Amino acid sequence: MTDHRRLRVALLGAGAVGSQVAALLLKHADELADRAGASLELVGIAVRDLDAPRETDLPRELFTTDAESLIVGADIVIELMGGIEPAKTYLLQAINSGADAVTANKALLATHGPEIFDAADQVGAQVYYEAAAAGAIPIIRPLRDSLAGDRVRRIMGIVNGTTNYILDRMDTEGADFADVLAQAQALGYAESDPTADVEGYDAAQKAAILASLAFHTTVPLDAVHREGITSIDKATIDSARHAGYVIKLLAVCERLDAEPGVDGQESISVRVYPALIHRNHPLASVHGANNAVFVEAEAAGNLMFYGAGAGGVQTASAVLGDVVSAARRHIAGGVGVAESTRANLPIVPIGHVTTRYQITLEVDDQPGVLATVAGILSEGRVSIATVEQTVIDDAALGVPVARLVIGTHKAREQDLSDTVDRLAASGVVERVVSVLRVEGD
Amino acid sequence: MTDHRRLRVALLGAGAVGSQVAALLLKHADELADRAGASLELVGIAVRDLDAPRETDLPRELFTTDAESLIVGADIVIELMGGIEPAKTYLLQAINSGADAVTANKALLATHGPEIFDAADQVGAQVYYEAAAAGAIPIIRPLRDSLAGDRVRRIMGIVNGTTNYILDRMDTEGADFADVLAQAQALGYAESDPTADVEGYDAAQKAAILASLAFHTTVPLDAVHREGITSIDKATIDSARHAGYVIKLLAVCERLDAEPGVDGQESISVRVYPALIHRNHPLASVHGANNAVFVEAEAAGNLMFYGAGAGGVQTASAVLGDVVSAARRHIAGGVGVAESTRANLPIVPIGHVTTRYQITLEVDDQPGVLATVAGILSEGRVSIATVEQTVIDDAALGVPVARLVIGTHKAREQDLSDTVDRLAASGVVERVVSVLRVEGD
Ligand SMILES: NC(=O)c1ccc[n+]([C@@H]2O[C@H](COP(=O)([O-])OP(=O)(O)OC[C@H]3O[C@@H](n4cnc5c(N)ncnc54)[C@H](OP(=O)(O)O)[C@@H]3O)[C@@H](O)[C@H]2O)c1
Ligand SMILES: NC(=O)c1ccc[n+]([C@@H]2O[C@H](COP(=O)([O-])OP(=O)(O)OC[C@H]3O[C@@H](n4cnc5c(N)ncnc54)[C@H](OP(=O)(O)O)[C@@H]3O)[C@@H](O)[C@H]2O)c1
Numbered sequence: 001m002t003d004h005r006r007l008r009v010a011l012l013g014a015g016a017v018g019s020q021v022a023a024l025l026l027k028h029a030d031e032l033a034d035r036a037g038a039s040l041e042l043v044g045i046a047v048r049d050l051d052a053p054r055e056t057d058l059p060r061e062l063f064t065t066d067a068e069s070l071i072v073g074a075d076i077v078i079e080l081m082g083g084i085e086p087a088k089t090y091l092l093q094a095i096n097s098g099a100d101a102v103t104a105n106k107a108l109l110a111t112h113g114p115e116i117f118d119a120a121d122q123v124g125a126q127v128y129y130e131a132a133a134a135g136a137i138p139i140i141r142p143l144r145d146s147l148a149g150d151r152v153r154r155i156m157g158i159v160n161g162t163t164n165y166i167l168d169r170m171d172t173e174g175a176d177f178a179d180v181l182a183q184a185q186a187l188g189y190a191e192s193d194p195t196a197d198v199e200g201y202d203a204a205q206k207a208a209i210l211a212s213l214a215f216h217t218t219v220p221l222d223a224v225h226r227e228g229i230t231s232i233d234k235a236t237i238d239s240a241r242h243a244g245y246v247i248k249l250l251a252v253c254e255r256l257d258a259e260p261g262v263d264g265q266e267s268i269s270v271r272v273y274p275a276l277i278h279r280n281h282p283l284a285s286v287h288g289a290n291n292a293v294f295v296e297a298e299a300a301g302n303l304m305f306y307g308a309g310a311g312g313v314q315t316a317s318a319v320l321g322d323v324v325s326a327a328r329r330h331i332a333g334g335v336g337v338a339e340s341t342r343a344n345l346p347i348v349p350i351g352h353v354t355t356r357y358q359i360t361l362e363v364d365d366q367p368g369v370l371a372t373v374a375g376i377l378s379e380g381r382v383s384i385a386t387v388e389q390t391v392i393d394d395a396a397l398g399v400p401v402a403r404l405v406i407g408t409h410k411a412r413e414q415d416l417s418d419t420v421d422r423l424a425a426s427g428v429v430e431r432v433v434s435v436l437r438v439e440g441d
Numbered sequence: 442m443t444d445h446r447r448l449r450v451a452l453l454g455a456g457a458v459g460s461q462v463a464a465l466l467l468k469h470a471d472e473l474a475d476r477a478g479a480s481l482e483l484v485g486i487a488v489r490d491l492d493a494p495r496e497t498d499l500p501r502e503l504f505t506t507d508a509e510s511l512i513v514g515a516d517i518v519i520e521l522m523g524g525i526e527p528a529k530t531y532l533l534q535a536i537n538s539g540a541d542a543v544t545a546n547k548a549l550l551a552t553h554g555p556e557i558f559d560a561a562d563q564v565g566a567q568v569y570y571e572a573a574a575a576g577a578i579p580i581i582r583p584l585r586d587s588l589a590g591d592r593v594r595r596i597m598g599i600v601n602g603t604t605n606y607i608l609d610r611m612d613t614e615g616a617d618f619a620d621v622l623a624q625a626q627a628l629g630y631a632e633s634d635p636t637a638d639v640e641g642y643d644a645a646q647k648a649a650i651l652a653s654l655a656f657h658t659t660v661p662l663d664a665v666h667r668e669g670i671t672s673i674d675k676a677t678i679d680s681a682r683h684a685g686y687v688i689k690l691l692a693v694c695e696r697l698d699a700e701p702g703v704d705g706q707e708s709i710s711v712r713v714y715p716a717l718i719h720r721n722h723p724l725a726s727v728h729g730a731n732n733a734v735f736v737e738a739e740a741a742g743n744l745m746f747y748g749a750g751a752g753g754v755q756t757a758s759a760v761l762g763d764v765v766s767a768a769r770r771h772i773a774g775g776v777g778v779a780e781s782t783r784a785n786l787p788i789v790p791i792g793h794v795t796t797r798y799q800i801t802l803e804v805d806d807q808p809g810v811l812a813t814v815a816g817i818l819s820e821g822r823v824s825i826a827t828v829e830q831t832v833i834d835d836a837a838l839g840v841p842v843a844r845l846v847i848g849t850h851k852a853r854e855q856d857l858s859d860t861v862d863r864l865a866a867s868g869v870v871e872r873v874v875s876v877l878r879v880e881g882d
Contacts, residue, residue, distance in 0.1 A: 020740070024590070024740060028590075028592070034657070034781065034783040034784065035590075035657060035781045036589070037779070130587055136740075136741040136744065137744060138579075138582070138587030138588070138744070140587075141579070141582040141583065141586055141587055142579035142582065142583070145579075145582055145762055145765070145766050146571055146579030146581075146582055146759065146762040147579070148477070148761070148762050148766065149469075149473060149476075149761020149763075149765050150762065216476060282747065285726060297758060298758075299461070299465060299577075299755060299757055299758035299761070300577040300749065300758035301748065301749045301752070301755050302749070303578060303579070303746075303747065304745070304746075304747040304748065305744075305747075306723065306744065306747070307742065307745065308741065308742045308743070308744075311742070314740060314741050314742050316740055317588065317738060317739075317740035317741035318587065318741070319590070320589070320591065320740070321586055321587040321588055321589050321590045321591065323590055325586050325589065328778045329775070331778075332775040332776050332777065333774065333775035334770070334773040334775020335773050335775075336773065337478075337769045337772075340475065340478075343472070
């Protein structure tokens with residue numbers, strides 16, 4: 001090891017991720033110093049409870065409950081506490097005292113990103129957040145740097161491991177949502193309160209971060225349309241399989257062309273929902289708790305980034321990569337590069353989005369019903385691509401009922417949902433079983 | 442568009458990649474300026490023949506045959522001529538005159554990388570080469586930055602599109618090597634002289650670049666063990682399929698632990714050869730001319746990067762990403778970050794490498810032959826995992842012959858090849874049909 005300049009590193013949080021970051025910083029100190037061109041001196045670790053057990057073996061004297069004193073004089077501050085406050089206050093304090101900041105805090109960046117990036121820009125500091133979008137998968141640098149000379153058309157991400165694990169097991173084992181969720185909780189794949197995952201909140205935060213980068217546009221979290229997976233049952237999965245699809249919770253970030261004839265601007269759509277995807281699409285083979293981000297760019301074509309989207313030690317890898325980058329920048333000098341949000345494209349509501357759909361209906365099994373349904377779709381500007389009708393042999397339903405699975409051509413979401421309302425009210429439709437978007441082509 | 446500082450960009454070469462880079466620089470000038478924080482002024486394009494037809498529509502007045510004058514005063518020089526000279530002279534001239542350099546030239550970097558990086562380091566310039574390792578797939582930044590805090594154990598890359606296309610068609614269509622190669626040439630997927638691709642030279646250059654980055658070690662091209670795919674025939678592919686494998690030309694970059702008991706150092710191995718890979722490994726589903734790089738890291742776990750490994754416009758995306766990075770660095774100030782080669786691990790010859798093997802033999806169909814073969818393997822420290830024996834019903838062979846397909850446990854390459862020599866000389870083996878490594882587990 002060469003003689004290096006020393007950089008003071010302060011760590012806030014020693015939970016699942018922070019305890020691994022601290023352990024790796026200490027264990028690989030020499031190697032990291034060689035790579036960074038500076039020795040990374042861990043000056044302290046702020047926690048709430050000094051006596052709490054830690055997942056890795058760390059020197060007691062590093063721990064403190066006084067985060068603010070730790071930040072003063074640090075060159076690099078790593079925020080791994082999570083939540084909005086006090087994480088935000090500490091991060092701003094770090095930036096304003098001249099440190100570079102590293103964080104994995106997707107909740108914070110998705111809600112207060114612009115304020116934090118502006119503060120960094122004011123003082124020429126840099127905020128690194130590779131771990132905030134897809135855990136260990138390097139996706140921030142590819143979007144921010146590698147694709148900076150290209151134009152991203154669309155991102156489709158499987159960015160939540162818990163929901164992918166649940167949907168994958170439902171698909172491969174024919175199990176029901178509640179059973180798989182209970183098992184996932186027992187195995188530690190899902191939290192005891194699974195809302196953030198299964199209702200798509202976690203994925204929506206990541207979608208906001210990915211879309212901001214890909215489209216050089218500030219994407220507020222409330223502009224992200226969000227639906228979870230709790231309504232996906234065994235029957236929906238089976239019917240998807242039957243049609244050659246698999247269901248994935250997708251974060252879709254899409255560039256929309258200016259409306260033809262209007263002297264308008266491009267816009268973007270950012271949305272999270274369970275969608276059908278063809279079994280031969282690369283995203284269909286992302287199993288278990290793995291994540292993947294599929295990027296369609298104008299020049300580069302289709303790219304996919306695959307790996308672990310969470311996990312303490314996996315996420316620590318991404319955090320440490322950011323720490324090395326921050327150290328190299330300290331050595332090289334110069335100011336930080338501001339987030340590129342100059343495009344600021346308008347974000348359209350979900351009603352303006354165009355996709356394909358699969359509509360599953362239970363209808364009266366009588367002559368003329370298909371014609372009525374087809375007529376309502378056509379009036380609603382929803383064009384039919386495929387229809388499959390099966391008679392349901394269920395005495396409990398009383399009347400003879402048929403199931404219609406309709407695949408549509410691309411339709412506007414607003415037209416589609418108006419049309420589904422009209423179908424539901426038509427008198428011939430007993431039940432709208434499901435309406436799912438089809439992505440990936 | 443905001444008012445920006447102007448940076449002078451010189452382009453050397455307007456072939457498959459350069460003509461696309463020039464077109465995109467001009468077409469997206471405003472957008473690129475917003476992202477880079479500087480307007481990128483294309484000051485000229487150096488070519489050999491001013492009158493040659495170009496793939497994109499470019500202003501005639503930009504063209505010149507005087508590359509040297511173009512370089513003088515440029516802030517960013519993009520080298521897309523290919524070959525060693527004069528590319529190397531021009532690149533060094535650019536660096537020494539204070540410009541940042543962008544290149545896609547894998548041949549040059551794999552042979553003269555250290556000299557070029559040293560020159561850049563001397564003057565605080567930066568060399569960007571995202572397009573040199575896997576075309577449009579962002580892999581340089583992930584290895585150099587995102588994984589800088591982790592330890593890469595192994596990389597397995599499908600980094601040559603031509604050979605992947607050939608092997609994939611042989612696999613899916615049962616076609617023979619020569620036929621598919623001829624078709625690939627007709628379709629423009631393979632060059633009229635296919636040596637660089639099918640003999641693994643192109644993949645070896647990329648392997649050297651990837652291993653240098655992953656292991657922070659200078660890897661000279663002649664330290665890369667290289668075998669091509671010309672010996673892979675239909676029978677080999679069929680027998681691989683039968684055993685649940687697919688054959689891919691892999692660039693393998695591997696970290697080897699210090700030998701147990703020796704107070705030694707870790708070492709690395711870099712090799713390119715056709716290998717068997719399980720059909721459920723993510724690399725097995727990389728079809729056609731696509732590329733993918735599979736990375737196993739200690740903390741991050743398994744990652745995969747997938748996309749187009751070549752193509753003029755795809756590669757131009759990676760080049761332009763580098764141009765934007767170079768521009769941002771110019772704006773931000775500071776010196777370039779030197780290549781991290783401080784680990785300088787020893788590179789072991791192929792004989793020291795340990796993998797699994799599949800050995801296919803034609804043996805006399807007589808009692809005791811299997812025992813003899815098993816004895817020779819065991820003496821040679823090659824342990825058998827699976828054996829399959831089939832009788833070959835071929836009158837032309839005269840004597841009754843059986844085919845033995847032996848899967849081994851992990852064995853040392855030197856032991857294996859000595860053992861295969863002994864098998865060949867044993868008197869019971871009629872023919873060593875093939876010896877293939879098995880990778881990916
Ligand atoms: N876990 C993952 O797989 C993963 C993946 C990607 C991103 N992330 C992100 O990484 C961040 C950290 O996640 P985590 O799973 O490591 O969280 P965690 O296990 O809950 O750990 C949080 C840590 O922060 C400390 N802390 C909380 N509030 C504090 C305060 N007011 N003052 C001082 N210390 C405080 C806690 O101290 P005590 O231990 O004393 O309570 C604990 O050590 C979050 O933003 C999360 O979204 C996590
Ligand atoms: N093509 C791909 O898909 C791909 C993918 C990854 C990386 N790369 C790398 O990118 C680089 C460029 O590849 P390419 O396919 O674009 O090559 P190319 O089509 O052969 O183009 C080479 C260009 O360089 C010019 N040139 C050659 N020697 C010159 C000299 N002495 N002075 C001035 N100009 C000279 C040529 O001028 P004229 O046109 O006047 O002859 C031509 O415009 C290579 O290093 C290659 O390995 C290519």
